[in-house]
Each structure stands twice: as C-alpha cells, then as structure tokens.
Amino acid sequence: MGSLATSLGIVLLSLAVAALLSWKRIPGAPADFVITNCSIWTADKDVPWAESMADVACSDTEFRDLEGQFVVPGFIDSHVHFIPGGLQLLRLDPQHTHLEFTQKVQHAAHGLEPNEWLQGFGWSNEHWGGEWPDSSWIDSVTENNPVWLSRMDGHMGLVNKVVMEICDLKSVKDDPVGGSIVRDEDVPTGLLVDAAMILLTSSALARASQYAVSKGVTSVVDFGSYFPGGSIKDSWNDVEEVYTWMDSLGNMTVRSALFFPLETWPRVAVSSDKRERTAYKRLVHIDGVKAFADGSLGSGTALFHQVFKFIDPNNFGLRVADLSWLSESVSAAFESKLQVAVHAIGDAANDDVLEFTLTLFLNILSNDEQIYVCITELVGLQVEHAQHLSPGAHLKFGKFSISASMQPEQLLDDAYYAVKELGEKRSRGSYNLCSLLRSVVALGSDWPVVAVNPLGVVRAAVERTPAGWSHPWIPEERIYRYTSLAAYAAALEDLVGSLTPGKFADFVVLSESPFAQGTGNFSRVVATFVGGNIAFLSRRYAKLGKLFR
Ligand SMILES: [Zn+2]
Numbered sequence: 209m210g211s212l213a214t215s216l217g218i219v220l221l222s223l224a225v226a227a228l229l230s231w232k233r234i235p236g237a238p239a240d241f242v243i244t245n246c247s248i249w250t251a252d253k254d255v256p257w258a259e260s261m262a263d264v265a266c267s268d269t270e271f272r273d274l275e276g277q278f279v280v281p282g283f284i285d286s287h288v289h290f291i292p293g294g295l296q297l298l299r300l301d302p303q304h305t306h307l308e309f310t311q312k313v314q315h316a317a318h319g320l321e322p323n324e325w326l327q328g329f330g331w332s333n334e335h336w337g338g339e340w341p342d343s344s345w346i347d348s349v350t351e352n353n354p355v356w357l358s359r360m361d362g363h364m365g366l367v368n369k370v371v372m373e374i375c376d377l378k379s380v381k382d383d384p385v386g387g388s389i390v391r392d393e394d395v396p397t398g399l400l401v402d403a404a405m406i407l408l409t410s411s412a413l414a415r416a417s418q419y420a421v422s423k424g425v426t427s428v429v430d431f432g433s434y435f436p437g438g439s440i441k442d443s444w445n446d447v448e449e450v451y452t453w454m455d456s457l458g459n460m461t462v463r464s465a466l467f468f469p470l471e472t473w474p475r476v477a478v479s480s481d482k483r484e485r486t487a488y489k490r491l492v493h494i495d496g497v498k499a500f501a502d503g504s505l506g507s508g509t510a511l512f513h514q515v516f517k518f519i520d521p522n523n524f525g526l527r528v529a530d531l532s533w534l535s536e537s538v539s540a541a542f543e544s545k546l547q548v549a550v551h552a553i554g555d556a557a558n559d560d561v562l563e564f565t566l567t568l569f570l571n572i573l574s575n576d577e578q579i580y581v582c583i584t585e586l587v588g589l590q591v592e593h594a595q596h597l598s599p600g601a602h603l604k605f606g607k608f609s610i611s612a613s614m615q616p617e618q619l620l621d622d623a624y625y626a627v628k629e630l631g632e633k634r635s636r637g638s639y640n641l642c643s644l645l646r647s648v649v650a651l652g653s654d655w656p657v658v659a660v661n662p663l664g665v666v667r668a669a670v671e672r673t674p675a676g677w678s679h680p681w682i683p684e685e686r687i688y689r690y691t692s693l694a695a696y697a698a699a700l701e702d703l704v705g706s707l708t709p710g711k712f713a714d715f716v717v718l719s720e721s722p723f724a725q726g727t728g729n730f731s732r733v734v735a736t737f738v739g740g741n742i743a744f745l746s747r748r749y750a751k752l753g754k755l756f757r
Pocket of ligand 1: 287
C-alpha cells in the first residue's frame with residue numbers, strides 16, 4: 209500500500225463519527241438515501257473526507273452499503289462542444305450502394321436491446337447515384353428499434369417505420385414551419401427535412417450526455433457550435449430548440465452551463481438576472497459569453513510575439529477580433545455580471561487579454577484596493593486554453609483573479625509539437641500548468657477535440673511526465689481542478705463542485721481511490737449520480753445495481 213493510501217486510512221480512523229452530508233434535491237429524485245461503508249473525498253477543504261453521506265435524510269431513508277467503494281464529487285468538464293461532439297458519436301461510415309447502406313444499418317442494429325434507439329449521421333445519396341432512401345430500405349433489419357439517420361449535410365434525415373409509428377407521422381397532414389415530411393402519394397417515406405432536424409440534434413445531445421456521465425462527468429461548460437466566421441444564430445437556436453426542449457422533458461442527464469458568442473452579450477444579459485442564471489431551472493444554465501483572441505497553433509493562427517519556425521517564417525499568427533471592440537464588449541459583459549471566456553492560445557493573444565483586462569479593472573476601480581477586491585469577485589474572466597504564456601504572464605492570472613481553463617490531454621499530445629514549432633526556449637512557456645497553480649485552473653477536454661476523460665487525465669498525471677516537466681502533477685491537484693475549482697471558474701461554486709451540505713448531490717462512485725499510486729490499478733466509474741438521481745451504472749459493476757434502485 210502506498211504512503212498516500214496509508215495516510216488516508218489514518219484520516220478516516222480519526223473520524224469518531226462519520227460526517228453526514230446532505231444536499232439539495234431536484235424534482236423527480238426517486239428516493240432519499242444514505243450511502244455508507246465507502247471512502248468519500250469531498251473536495252471541500254473544511255471537511256475533506258467522510259464515510260457516509262445522505263441525499264436528504266428522513267425517517268424512511270434507505271441505507272446502502274457501498275462495500276468499500278470510493279466516492280468523489282461529480283467531475284466538471286470545463287470546456288466541451290456538446291452538440292458537435294454528439295453528432296460525431298452518431299457518424300456513419302460512408303456507404304456506396306443501397307445494399308451497403310442497408311447492411312451497415314443491420315450491423316449497427318445487431319445486439320441492441322428492443323426499443324433502444326439506433327442513431328447515425330453522415331449518409332449521402334450521392335454515394336449511390338442520387339436515389340433518395342426510404343424507410344423500406346431499413347425496416348426489415350430494424351423491426352424492434354427506432355432509427356434516425358441524418359444525411360451528411362444535416363438538412364435531412366431518414367427514420368424507420370418504428371419512429372413513424374411513435375410519431376404517428378401518418379396523421380400529420382401539414383408540414384412543420386421551416387421543414388417538410390417527404391411523402392409518396394400522401395404516405396410518409398421516412399425522410400424528414402430541415403425543421404425536423406431537432407430530432408437529430410436532440411439525439412446528439414442525449415448521446416453526448418450519456419457519454420459524459422459514463423466518464424463520471426456531472427456538469428459541463430458548453431461552448432456550443434460557434435467558431436469565428438460561423439453562425440451566431442446557431443448557438444441560440446440550439447438552446448431554444450434543443451436544450452430547453454430536452455430539459456423540459458427531463459431528458460438532460462448532465463448539468464450544462466452554456467456560453468454564447470460575445471456579440472450577443474445583451475441577449476445573454478436579459479435572458480435572466482444573475483441570481484436566476486446561477487439557479488439551475490433543471491439542468492440547463494445560461495452562464496456567459498465567449499470571444500476569440502486568436503486561432504490555433506496547428507493552423508498557424510495562434511498569435512505570437514515571434515514568428516512560427518516552420519509553418520511560415522513570416523507569420524506571427526492572427527488577431528481574430530478587433531482589440532478595442534473586444535475590450536468594450538468584455539467591459540459591457542462584466543458590467544452585466546456575465547461570465548466571460550476568451551479563447552487565447554499564443555503568448556501575444558494571452559498578453560492582449562491580460563492587458564485589456566488590467567486596463568478595464570483600473571478604469572473601473574480608481575486604484576481603490578478595497579473596491580478592487582469586491583469587483584474581482586463580481587466579474588468572472590476565464591482564458592480558454594492559455595497554452596503559451598510570456599515570461600511573468602502567469603503571475604497576472606493570480607493577481608487579477610483570472611481563471612485559466614486548460615486541457616491537459618492536449619498538452620500531452622501537443623507538447624512535442626510545440627517544441628518543434630516554437631523551439632526549445634519559447635516552448636518553456638507553453639502549457640505551463642505548474643506556474644499557474646496559484647491561480648484558478650479549471651480542467652476540461654475541449655471535446656470532441658479530445659475525449660471526455662477526467663480519470664484518464666488523473667491517470668496521465670500519475671504515469672506521464674510531459675516534455676519539459678520534471679515530474680507529473682499530483683492527482684489530487686487535478687481532481688480539485690475538475691471539481692471545486694472548475695465550479696468556481698464557472699461561478700457555480702454555490703451549487704456543485706464539492707460534496708458539501710446544501711449543494712446538489714452530484715457524485716461519482718469509483719472502483720478504487722483515484723489517488724493511489726504505484727499499484728498498477730486505476731479507478732473506474734462504477735456509477736454517476738446527478739441531483740441524487742442515478743445517471744449511469746457501469747455494466748461491469750451491474751451487481752451493485754441493486755444498491756442504486
Ligand atoms: Zn473549444
């Protein structure tokens with residue numbers, strides 16, 4: 209047994225009475241319960257460990273023996289793009305004939321439970337000469353499962369007869385506004401166009417949620433599908449047509465804190481006041497706005513003080529937004545008490561953000577130290593990625609209470625590339641998580657760029673030393689940054705992020721301690737709870753299922 213595990217035993221033995229924690233509940237929670245006989249790491253520095261915890265204890269509370277499992281707060285992934293990621297999960301490989309299309313669907317349906325949805329994305333009738341598919345192509349191979357298959361352009365989808373029966377499509381006489389139901393002599397063929405796409409994006413969101421909870425993630429900070437040059441409208445369409453709808457049906461399984469393009473800050477500001485925004489109506493939460501200061505390293509558009517070495521020796525990168533517009537808009541968003549996230553990869557882009565933030569603070573605060581402290585608590589600025597920093601820039605993050613939202617798995621993948629492109633000396637300021645330890649660093653994945661995988665990041669912290677580092681990070685430090693500090697960065701710390709009385713019962717049951725080192729064993733997600741409701745139970749640990757029903 210390693211030294212950390214030994215000291216854990218001593219801490220638990222010193223607890224004469226197990227701490228009993230209780231939480232808020234959300235409507236629909238099936239039963240009150242207390243879990244016992246487990247090691248609970250709370251991420252709450254006042255009460256870091258407990259042996260039991262309750263979801264609103266009352267007289268008929270059930271007690272559940274977790275047989276020594278390990279419990280941590282639900283992980284918060286601080287950077288995802290949920291619908292684009294969900295769409296990738298649904299992607300079909302290209303098929304080139306009618307027969308291949310049918311066989312691919314038959315193969316995908318094999319092994320599904322009856323009534324389990326089969327969803328796919330990416331077919332094109334151009335691959336087989338232009339003929340439109342209809343439900344008869346797939347009905348005989350999907351008799352027990354509802355099927356939704358979207359065309360690669362996302363403007364059309366094919367459903368099978370099971371879905372048509374569920375939706376009673378035959379009785380729908382009028383096409384929805386902005387879309388159409390394709391018919392052959394008044395009989396729906398199974399093809400739905402445009403406005404019906406809500407079925408697909410909803411499926412993508414549902415699949416993304418299932419994926420996240422299977423990794424122990426109970427909250428995500430979702431930056432949607434907006435990128436520079438993209439449609440600002442899509443972000444709002446997604447929330448109005450998909451998130452809100454899914455949430456109202458109770459189909460969301462993960463808490464989602466949504467960010468919108470900075471250009472639309474007035475709309476975010478009027479969506480609700482600060483108090484409402486921080487009180488989850490169900491699981492969807494309007495959190496703030498996002499802007500871009502530069503592009504990416506790989507595309508040669510990250511903004512640096514010096515030129516790239518190989519991509520283009522005359523290229524410093526790209527300043528994506530006009531600085532005075534960025535500064536004015538961020539200032540206005542701050543005044544409306546919005547969370548503001550700014551994407552900055554290169555050292556010059558990070559300096560841009562730090563400089564205008566400093567100027568904003570100084571303008572607002574008249575150098576009054578007392579007021580300064582208050583204001584920095586009221587406004588929330590987070591720099592997304594913060595990958596390459598100038599010497600000394602890390603100190604400004606701490607000084608001005610700026611959070612850094614970082615993605616360690618990108619670090620592990622890109623560190624070598626950064627050295628190659630920027631040179632040994634310049635890349636010393638790259639991915640410098642250690643130097644930011646005194647600041648709030650929230651961790652995430654940037655999914656679908658890399659997988660949602662908090663435990664994998666913890667494992668990497670134990671196993672791998674990134675280029676230029678002398679040692680891996682301490683796992684516990686990482687878990688704080690996936691839980692309590694991630695909640696703080698997103699201004700959700702009153703609700704989630706630690707197992708503290710009064711917060712939501714978002715927690716993960718693990719097969720063993722994620723802090724153990726040198727054992728060769730790594731913890732796996734056994735079950736994930738959101739708001740006291742079970743959102744995921746691993747098949748591998750199905751025998752424990754009786755404990756959670
Ligand atoms: Zn991103």
